Amino acid sequence: MILFVTGTDTGVGKTVVTAALAARATGSVAVVKPAQTGVTADEPGDLQEIERLTGRADLHEGIRLLDPLAPTTAGRRQGLALPSIEAHAKTIEDLAADHELVLVEGAGGLLVGLDEAGRNLADLAAHLASTDPDAADAGTSAASFAFVVVARAGLGTLNHAGLTVEALRRRNLPIAGLVIGSWPADPDLAEQCNLEDLPAITGVPVIGRIPAGAGELEPAEFRAGAATWFDRSWR
Numbered sequence: 750m751i752l753f754v755t756g757t758d759t760g761v762g763k764t765v766v767t768a769a770l771a772a773r774a775t776g777s778v779a780v781v782k783p784a785q786t787g788v789t790a791d792e793p794g795d796l797q798e799i800e801r802l803t804g805r806a807d808l809h810e811g812i813r814l815l816d817p818l819a820p821t822t823a824g825r826r827q828g829l830a831l832p833s834i835e836a837h838a839k840t841i842e843d844l845a846a847d848h849e850l851v852l853v854e855g856a857g858g859l860l861v862g863l864d865e866a867g868r869n870l871a872d873l874a875a876h877l878a879s880t881d882p883d884a885a886d887a888g889t890s891a892a893s894f895a896f897v898v899v900a901r902a903g904l905g906t907l908n909h910a911g912l913t914v915e916a917l918r919r920r921n922l923p924i925a926g927l928v929i930g931s932w933p934a935d936p937d938l939a940e941q942c943n944l945e946d947l948p949a950i951t952g953v954p955v956i957g958r959i960p961a962g963a964g965e966l967e968p969a970e971f972r973a974g975a976a977t978w979f980d981r982s983w984r
Contacts, residue, residue, distance in 0.1 A: 926957070929955065
């Protein structure tokens, strides 16, 4: 199974959600980050944070870029050519052949460019579907991959989540569910209402809520908590 972890925006908690999915999984897990921006060669990036929280060490970073910008912009400013969608797809396909779960964390939102042609995470998933010999189109590949959409808890999330889900559906890309990336201990009225309204507006269930500050937990506490942060009926 391949799970693409995308967000309704930047800073919504994709890395912590990816870590939580890795921590709760059983069996072999690999994590792919096609593009990491905003870090130097020696600084820890998102994959290192996932390793710290989960102990998972099968980690694959496509390219690392200095500026905290979209990969296409950061690569252009740095004068570096980005790996192609085809190269990322080959990495993911190879990993999926001998891992029970491959997690692919995007950069920013769904439509942020990942390669020189400006193709994005949705294009990457569509390319994988098109090369699946058992699938005629992306709509028949739901058993092999799906998207997890990470959303904010508060005001604005209904529109952002709705747009992201609509973009995925227009491309016939399967969606496993929504995850709220940072759920407050004392949710306000908007946050409480959004929990009910998100599924109603998007048609996609909320399958998880990650407690605010979860990324600051000690690894053992994070791993224990991850088992409780998702709907028990989901996988």
